[in-house]
Amino acid sequence: MSFAPQPVGRRERNKQQKLDRITAAAGELFAEFGVDEVTTQQIADKADVGTGTVFLYVKTKGELLLLVQNAHYIEALERGRTAAEDIPDVLDAVMTIIRPIVGCNRTQIDNGRTYLREMVFGNPEEPHHRDALAIVERTEEAIAAVLRRDEQIGEVYAATLAHIVSAIMFLAMAATVNIARSVDEIVADIRGQVSALLPR
CATH class of the missing domain: 1.10.357.10 (Tetracycline Repressor, domain 2)
Known part of the structure; x- marks a missing residue:
């Protein structure tokens, strides 16, 4: 018996979108300035999320x-x-x-x-x-x-x-x-x- 895949809920989609924005923002900033010169606050600002949100995904x-x-x-x-x-x-x-x-x-x-x-x-x-x-x-x-x-x-x-x-x-x-x-x-x-x- 096969089961149809369950659609991804809104909450999961929102979490993935935030993670994608954080990853993209970090990637751009790291590439431009280097990891040591970039702050978590800069990443959060560029991703349009709170700093605390960044730390929900990475420590x-x-x-x-x-x-x-x-x-x-x-x-x-x-x-x-x-x-x-x-x-x-x-x-x-x-x-x-x-x-x-x-x-x-x-x-x-x-x-x-x-x-x-x-x-x-x-x-x-x-x-x-x-x-x-x-x-x-x-x-x-x-x-x-x-x-x-x-x-x-x-x-x-x-x-x-x-x-x-x-x-x-x-x-x-x-x-x-x-x-x-x-x-x-x-x-x-x-x-x-x-x-x-x-x-x-």
Whole structure:
């Protein structure tokens, strides 16, 4: 027996609309000024809600950054994963997955680095933090799927390598010494390290 989906009530629609406005306002302000320079009051004013309303959806500005950035990261991952399907060379395909993620992270460098810090040190019980960690897991799964194309790389080894590749990417994006480096430079650095890991 199947049940028709229940229509979303007005209250739920209003909650979603407020969350969408808060997310859009935060995204615009973070992109223009950087997360550290934006106040919760500015976000509330731009979203046309009270400051208390913002805190109904997120407990901290860091959580709000996770909410905003998660959507961008998932889009970047899907772009890379889709493009990698048509690339036969394993290393090239892995880097095709990685490049848009690095580009996403470098759109606003301070925001990108703060996002990574929130991922590592944030509360894993918080839903937006959980979503960020799920994106990391999906990224590793996409990389592992590409690595398994190589007959020398079994399933378990592919998962381990994907985890290492993810760590390399994470450190390259977060490292203070890389602040002034371009996307191309960071991708080239990651490529060199990943290349050293792959069977010859």
